Amino acid sequence: MDKVYILYKLSSKVIDWKQKWFYIENDDSTLPKITLGPPKIKGEWSIGPVDDSQVHELLEWIKDLKIEKISGATVVMDWMQ
16 A cells, blocks of 8 residues: 555654654643553544545545655654644
8 A cells, every 4th residue: 555655654662763752751730641551452443434425535635645745754744733
């Protein structure tokens, strides 16, 4: 699928992210407590969309963006903002 859609590979090792990210200690009660370990998988994460009428159109947009040389990093950064 990476030939059709935008490729973006995330590192599975925290050590690879160490120099690119920073950590802020929870100094205030407004931030949630840090929990140890990976997130617990929830059943609803694997449920498909109720209304998938736009899926085909969105996938076509993604293909067009790849043709225009939009990178996976750009997509992730836009989503984060």
